[in-house]
Amino acid sequence: MLNSLIVIIISMVLVSNYPLAQFLGICPFLGVSKELDSAKGMGIAVTFVMVLATAATWPIMQVLSKFNLAYLQTVVFILVIAALVQLVEMFMKKSMPALYKSLGVFLPLITTNCAVLGVCIKNIDNNYNYIEALVNSFGAGLGFLLAMVIMAGVRSKLVDESRMPVSFRGVPITLVTAAILALSFMGFQGMVS
Amino acid sequence: MNPIILAILVVVAIGLVAACILSFASKVFFVPVDERFALLREELPGANCGGCGFAGCDDYANALVEDSELSCSKCPVGGPAVAEKLAEILGKSAGAEEKKLAVVMCNGTTQAAKKLMQYSDIKTCKAAKTMFGGMNVCPYGCLSLGDCVAACEFDAIHVEDGVATVDKEKCVACGACAEACPNSLIRISPAKNVVIVKCHNTDKGGIARKACDNACIGCRKCTTVCKFDAIKVEDNLAFIDPEKCKNCGACAKVCPTGAIHNERKKPAVDPAKIEAAKKAAAAKKAAAEASKAPEAESAKAPEAEGKEEGAQTAKTEE
Numbered sequence: 001m002l003n004s005l006i007v008i009i010i011s012m013v014l015v016s017n018y019p020l021a022q023f024l025g026i027c028p029f030l031g032v033s034k035e036l037d038s039a040k041g042m043g044i045a046v047t048f049v050m051v052l053a054t055a056a057t058w059p060i061m062q063v064l065s066k067f068n069l070a071y072l073q074t075v076v077f078i079l080v081i082a083a084l085v086q087l088v089e090m091f092m093k094k095s096m097p098a099l100y101k102s103l104g105v106f107l108p109l110i111t112t113n114c115a116v117l118g119v120c121i122k123n124i125d126n127n128y129n130y131i132e133a134l135v136n137s138f139g140a141g142l143g144f145l146l147a148m149v150i151m152a153g154v155r156s157k158l159v160d161e162s163r164m165p166v167s168f169r170g171v172p173i174t175l176v177t178a179a180i181l182a183l184s185f186m187g188f189q190g191m192v193s
Numbered sequence: 194m195n196p197i198i199l200a201i202l203v204v205v206a207i208g209l210v211a212a213c214i215l216s217f218a219s220k221v222f223f224v225p226v227d228e229r230f231a232l233l234r235e236e237l238p239g240a241n242c243g244g245c246g247f248a249g250c251d252d253y254a255n256a257l258v259e260d261s262e263l264s265c266s267k268c269p270v271g272g273p274a275v276a277e278k279l280a281e282i283l284g285k286s287a288g289a290e291e292k293k294l295a296v297v298m299c300n301g302t303t304q305a306a307k308k309l310m311q312y313s314d315i316k317t318c319k320a321a322k323t324m325f326g327g328m329n330v331c332p333y334g335c336l337s338l339g340d341c342v343a344a345c346e347f348d349a350i351h352v353e354d355g356v357a358t359v360d361k362e363k364c365v366a367c368g369a370c371a372e373a374c375p376n377s378l379i380r381i382s383p384a385k386n387v388v389i390v391k392c393h394n395t396d397k398g399g400i401a402r403k404a405c406d407n408a409c410i411g412c413r414k415c416t417t418v419c420k421f422d423a424i425k426v427e428d429n430l431a432f433i434d435p436e437k438c439k440n441c442g443a444c445a446k447v448c449p450t451g452a453i454h455n456e457r458k459k460p461a462v463d464p465a466k467i468e469a470a471k472k473a474a475a476a477k478k479a480a481a482e483a484s485k486a487p488e489a490e491s492a493k494a495p496e497a498e499g500k501e502e503g504a505q506t507a508k509t510e511e
Contacts, residue, residue, distance in 0.1 A: 060207075072200055076207055083211035090215075090222040097224075 005135045011192040012139030018115045019147045020178075020185040025115030029147060030174055039152035040145070041099045047141025049088055049110050050119050053081045054137035057120045058130055077120050078112075085111040115144060150181060227258045229282055236278045238270045245269070257283065266365050269346045273365055292384040293366035295350065295359045299335040299378050300391035300452060303355035305406040306334055317343075322375040331404035333376055333393040344373035386435045388442055392452040395428040402450070409452035415444035 016022055019029040025046070032042040057077050064070055089108070092100045110116060119140045123133035154177050158164070164173060233254040241249040245267035247256055257263055257279065265283065266276035312321055312328035318336035326332035335356045342350055342357070349363035350370050357370070357379070371379040378393050390409060394401045398410030411429030423437035424444055431453065433444070445455035 064203075069200070069203060072203060075204055079204065079207055079211065083215055086215055087218050090218050093224050094222040 005132065007192055008132060008136050009139035009142070012136060013143040013146060014185070014188040015190075015192050017143040017147055017185050017188075018118070018140050019144060020182045021189075022118070023182075024118045025113050025144060026178075028110070028113060029144075029151060030178065033148055033151040033155055033174075036149065036152045036156060039148040043141070043145030043148040045088065045092070045099075046110060046113065046115065046144050047138065049081070049085060049113075050116055050137040050141040050144075051134060052084055052088070053077075053116050053120050054123055054133050056080050056084060058123060058133045061124050073121065073124070074117075077117055081116055081120070082111045115140065147181070151178065154181070230254050230258050232282045233257055233279055236271070236275055236282065237268060238275065240270045267367070269367055269369065272347060276365070293381050294361055294364050294384045295366060295368070295370055296380050296382050296389055297335065297341075297350075297357045297359060297378055298380060298389070298391055298393045299333075299356055299376075300407040300454065301329060301331060301334040301356060301405045302407065306331055306355065307404055318373075319375045327376075329404070331394055331396075331401070331408065333378075333395065334405060335378055336376065340373040340375065341370035341379060344369040383435055385440070386433070386438055387440050387456040388433060388438060388445055389454050389456065390431045390433055390452060391454045392430065395430050397429050401429065407451050409448075410450060412449060414447045414449065415453060418443045418447045 012018075018024045019026060028042055028046065033039045057080055060076060060080060061070075061073065064072055064076065085108070088110075089100075119137050122140075123136055126136070128136055155174065158173055158177065168176075234251060237250040237254055239250050245253045247253040253267065257265065261283070265279040266273065268275050268279075307330040308328060309325065309330045310328050312324065314320060314324065316338050318327075318338045318340040321327045321336045321338055327334075327336045329336070335352075337352050337355045337357070339352050339357070342352060346367070346369060347363050347365055349360045349365070350357055351360065352358070357374075359370075361384070366381045368381050371377070371381060376393065382389075392401075392405075392407065392409035394404065394408045396404070398412060401408035401410050409430050411426050411431070413426050415424045415431050416426055420441070420443070421437050421439050423434045423439070425432050425434070431444075433453075440455075440457065442455035442457065445453045
């Protein structure tokens with residue numbers, strides 16, 4: 001049992017890392033990775049929302065499939081996740097105003113973040129039980145956090161200490177960086193069968 | 194049950210539950226915000242264009258609440274109307290803060306500025322600038338193709354006689370034109386400063402004069418005549434310190450090329466107003482005379498009557 005959970009975490013963090021191997025959640029990956037602090041905050045927020053969303057959507061899915069309503073999966077999941085993110089936003093505004101400020105406009109973006117919806121649907125598709133689903137979501141969140149932190153670290157060096165051609169500055173070099181990072185994560189492929 | 198209705202019912206039910214939880218949470222996690230924030234946010238157009246320099250309308254409203262020094266007229270979408278309302282909410286009249294205006298620091302009218310070439314390519318200043326620095330001999334001056342006109346959201350700047358001219362009534366000093374000008378000719382400066390060096394040419398006097406009749410040649414006549422030590426000549430170009438300048442206009446009088454303008458000299462002259470003023474003056478004069486010599490007039494009056502009577506009697510006699 002424990003073994004399979006560890007395998008799930010490792011596979012989600014490294015092998016099928018969401019932004020870098022499955023290309024989910026690219027928008028915040030590129031948008032919020034300018035500074036290490038906000039990247040960290042965003043990663044933690046996404047992890048939190050992922051676990052919470054799974055905790056809410058997994059039971060709902062059981063109910064839905066019991067009543068032969070599995071075709072409503074996507075619509076219901078989006079609805080539930082949107083409401084959850086609103087909840088998280090209110091919670092953060094109250095208890096973590098500094099983080100709330102640094103995340104700014106990207107917090108509502110989690111609402112429509114495909115990584116969150118993706119992890120919820122993957123949990124159902126892989127026939128995970130409740131614990132496995134929660135661990136899987138946590139692992140996906142950790143993988144997202146890892147990718148964000150690496151990206152933010154690289155980008156902070158790119159801005160200050162490198163002299164690159166003007167035409168490469170900003171978005172182009174960010175995309176190149178993301179591509180190289182994704183390539184390097186390809187090295188983990190096949191580690192978990 | 195009809196699957197469509199069932200699907201709708203399920204989604205609506207989940208939505209309702211979520212709504213209940215959210216409304217409950219909004220009470221529990223209520224954060225007291227400055228009540229002015231909501232009012233300000235309501236007045237802002239909600240375009241989230243970032244024209245004000247903030248991440249969105251929410252951000253700008255927040256900054257307005259937190260920083261009392263911040264200008265209310267940063268919203269280019271809402272324009273002056275919104276600025277006024279924002280100022281009203283924040284309890285400061287829009288006029289209370291120093292009014293600023295865009296000032297075009299060029300005076301190279303079509304007659305004054307010498308042409309380098311006949312430019313007939315893409316009609317933007319930016320494009321013209323790449324072609325040997327523009328169509329004028331002076332590479333610093335107004336290119337008159339209206340990048341600033343296009344940038345202005347308020348229809349406050351127009352190219353007149355080869356130079357961009359700011360409509361002081363409409364200008365809100367947003368700085369869009371200043372950013373658009375490839376020669377950085379437009380400056381946002383306090384509206385109270387009406388004496389302005391309308392030149393941006395830093396070449397030596399001879400070269401500048403050859404390029405444009407109205408150029409500043411760095412002769413320093415203005416610095417010697419200024420009693421307030423407000424003018425400095427740097428890089429062959431006069432600069433008036435807006436803090437020290439008292440708008441006396443002495444420099445504008447001595448400037449040999451007319452590069453320094455005293456804008457107070459030429460208020461909008463309306464012929465009808467002049468007529469009215471003349472009439473008013475005449476009426477005043479008459480009234481003053483009447484009050485000065487009431488006795489003389491009353492003395493004259495019976496005389497005139499007497500004359501008339503005399504004339505009448507003469508007529509009857511005939």
